[in-house]
Amino acid sequence: MSEMRRTLLSQPNELRRLLADPAPVAAVADRLRGRRLLLVGVGTSWHAAHHGVWLLREAGVEASAENVADLAPYGRAFDPDGGVLVLSHTGGTGYSRQVLERARADGAEVVHISGVGNGGDLETTPPEASYAYTASHTAAMLRLAQLAVAFGANLDLEAVPDAVAAVLGRDGRLLGAQPERLVELIGAGPNAWTAQEGSLKIREASYVAAEGLSAEQLLHGPSVALDARDALVVLDGGGPMADRVEAIAAALEVTGARVVRFSERGLGEPLSVFPLTVAVQRIALELAEARGVSPDRFRYEEDPRREKAFEALGF
Secondary structure, three states, X not given: XXXXXXXXXXXXXXXXXXXXXXXXXXXXXHHHOOOOXXXXXXOHHHHHHHHHHHHHHOOOOOEEEEEHHHOHHHOOOOOOOOEEEEEEOOOOOHHHHHHHHHHHHOOOEEEEEEOOOOOOOEEOOOOOOOOOOOHHHHHHHHHHHHHHHHOOOOOOHHXXXXXXXXXXXXXXXXXXXXXXXXXXXXXXXXXXXXXXXXXXXXXXXXXXXXXXXXXXHHHOOHHHHOOOOEEEEEEEOOOOOHHHHHHHHHHHHHHOOEEEXXXXXXXXXXXHHHHHHHHHHHHHHHHHHHHOOOOOOOOOOOOHHHHHHHHHHOO
8 A cells, every 4th residue: 555545544534633633723823813824835735825815714814825936035025913824744845944934034923834743833744654745735724724713714624524534435436547648627716726736646646647727717728728638627616616617617528528527515615625635636546556656756766867856956
């Protein structure tokens, strides 16, 4: 069993564990209350930052998200009256560390959301052995959802672990056969970011070409390239764009692309990101398993040159 599969399956229990540990979130909420919040990350953590913005807005919190690579190298200053939430799985990502240090130096209220043992203000999960992060991602999202609830959002977080377990328990491969060319993923609102996370996860775990976009962005140009060689994954979390997303998906079926739909409306759109994220994680893992490749090591095992080249870049 791959480390990614082992970690993927651990998520319901990890989420229940965090729900039983609200005290750190309450302490952070007291520090951040009344401030405008900036959520930052890179890779999967950048997607989590955007999910966090959508969740915090449920509490009426003014929040935005930026990529650390758009901040650290450019010497961006931070508002001393604001709050900065830095998301990092390992706590060692170079630009993320720079943002942490600079935001603290500028006098902002800084909160670090990271794995257990990394010195974070809000801890998520123990370190993952797979580079295709799954449990630490949904755990970071849950910490942000808990923060939103602490600020007054009406979110039924207790229902999230069972919804995630239901996705993990579905029979069969979620996507079916690998398409000849491309996996395209679409969603709306917060699930536009779920689509982007799905694309990242599919590429890093299975090496299959994938793209994630908001449904409306796909329609306005990129949709022209879709044809029978492709699969279109539709992530439906409900919300005001749900009918529009389905209309776009139905229109794209005439291209010959195979359309696979996932609907998760029982939790409401803000929390639909949890089961839909796990659905795209499963797709990534199942594609890797079907292709007989490792989802755990960034393709390093197949090509040692890649490890040498990428590790030289630093993360």
